[in-house]
Amino acid sequence: MTEQLVKRRIFAQEEKCNGCRICELRCSFYHEKLYAPSHSRIRIKKVEIEGTTIPETCRLCYKCIESCPEEAISKSEKTGAIQIDEQKCTGCEECVKACPFGVMHMHPVTNIAITCDLCDGDPQCVIYCPETALHYMTAKKFTEFKKKEKENIEAGKIPKHSPIP
């Protein structure tokens, strides 16, 4: 397990997200070969009247691990992602309550907790986001990326995506 891998997570640029929810469908398709936002590990939270669209992604804070009375939740050795032992999960929803970012959900069919597993290191939502609003990076890389993007926009090298005033 390399240190760098463990620290990578999905960062979202809210100001770029257009709310198309391709990420939600990519997620359900990758995991279950079907299309259903209710089965997705990533969700877009919207306030349409204000034009805000917020991709809710797992911050890897591991509060869910602490909250689980069944010890069904653990950290992936490979990616650092949350993994849920379906045999142990009883559907008690303690993890849903514990998650500060609203990204822990109950599967509508199995009633077992589901959350982002980073697609085992190849997150489909990041690959398919048409606005490149999602990034699978370390915090340091993401900060550098944003800085560089800002510079490029100011230099007119890439089209601007106007941030919300």
Next chain:
Amino acid sequence: MYKGYRNQVLVIDLTQNEVETKALDLSLVENYLGGRGIAIKYLFDNLEQGIDPLSPENILVIGTGPLTGTLAPSSNRYTIAAKSPLTGGIGYANAGGHFAPELAYAGYDAIFIHGKAKKPVYIQIEDDVVEIQDARNIWGKDVWETDEYFREKLGEQIQILSIGQGGENLVRYAAILNNLSRAAARTGVGAVMGSKNLKAITVQGTGVVKVNDPMKFDELIDETLDKIYADPAYYSLSYYGTSFLVDLAFISGGLATRNHQTGIFEHYEEISAETFDEKYRVKSESCFACPIHCGKYSKVTTGKYAGTKGGSPEYETVVCLGSKCGVGNLAAIHHANELCNKYGIDTISTGDVIAFAMEAYEKGVLTKEDTDGLDLEWGNEDTMIELIKKITFREGFGDLLAEGSKRVAAKINKGSEDYAHHIKGMEPPAYDVRTAKAFGLGWATATRGADHLAALPNFELLGYEPEIGVEWFGSEKAVDPHAWESKPRMVVWHENLGAIVDSAEMCKYTCFSAYAVKPEDMARFITYATGMEMNAQDIMRIGERIYNLERLFNLREGIGKEQDKLPKRFTDEPLPEGPAKGQVVELDKMLPDYYKLREWDWETGYPTKEKLLELGLLEQAEKYNLVSRRKEQ
């Protein structure tokens, strides 16, 4: 059962207060595919000839398609159809957003709404629980207030379809909206919903959509995405949205100005895409699962209209509530757009009927005595905004305008019918078709009246090399928007494929902007999604069947060949200036060829027996004596 579909429909009788869940009729989707196709078949079979569109006898059909809820690019749309209170013929409107997929996840392919509720109601759908609920306390609220009410009551996860006061007050071009600014706007479907005392439909769906061959379907999505992203227009459409068409229309000399008196607008720069970007654009606001995301969210932050916000005006709106009325203030257009969305009225027809009234005022046919003292001078944005309110609430002069241009002209007379632009009773969209002849023909032949979307023959505008024109439509002229030659063939092809696009419920921008989904690609999408084996020919046959059945519906209502025409200005008055100076639409040269290609009788406008037999429509046509007696010409 076919995959892709949910294989269930809802039949709701508001008079009896009854909800019934029925199995999807497989032969219906085999022959009519979905959405618009299902709608015309149901309406033709179930509507009595000659009914009043605003009576309980009318039926409102909401249809999704076999791709709804999947990742097939931009397959988020739905069709909402009824007999049109504006045209008296087939009425339908189509919108995107996030409503249709939610209905699919709730488990339904279509909703058929009969009758009229005694008191205002809404329909609440939560997966398999469907209930008709009391809506008396929200009757009178606008679309945005209604949206807020339901989000507070039922939670943020729901999708809402609703009318505003426009639909309640039976404005003949009232719209139905979802996601605040996505409008199923044309042909007055909102008035039909209002006439049924139906305020809204709320949906929450937690189910799934499965396709027949997930891996092949997924590969086809990737292939289609590559084509969409490679389209030269992709950047403009995805960044500026349809407002970039304002610039294209101006460059071609077809930016409809002052009720189509000219195609050059002196305030063009103030309504251009660049101005939109600099002053109002905030971000993209996408329909469900769409890689193009042409929708924009915008805000007006300064001046008289500060506080205006929401889905920004589309190209059609910028022109109809802008240059067509002589209004060159994009902030005012934003505000007018917001009002139309809140009140639930069609921005195209609204702008057109006001532009027509302004021309009548210019000519002295209308005076301040007729207009409640309002000054209808070109470019008077205050008047335009005031009239939107008066139309919605049917106050004074607005009560007349709420009837649509055709009926207004019939009332005021004095030669005004010459510039009361409409086809079959519906007001025309933004483009000045004297600069694009296939569009002109498409307006004339569209089954729902003046309609740019029935054909949407963008092919002629895209600057293709002449060889491509030969390859696709047999003529180098196909790539010249001013030429009329080969346009009938282009229009027939687009109309047939367009009927399929509207029935698969994909967006026409995917199919007719990048041409990323051609008939053979659509056949693959349908095959992989549903398991119905289809090729390009099968697909086009279904499209042709849908188009012909809509034609038969209109013929049954007495709308025939005599109404396949254009407003006089487009055929008789050459554009006075600009790059398209001197151009008119040579409709008389194109229409006979069009009829020939359609195998419709040039004398009566009825389809030939051979064509009807081929499409499996002979029985329906014979029942109403709508078969041409002639042999094919």
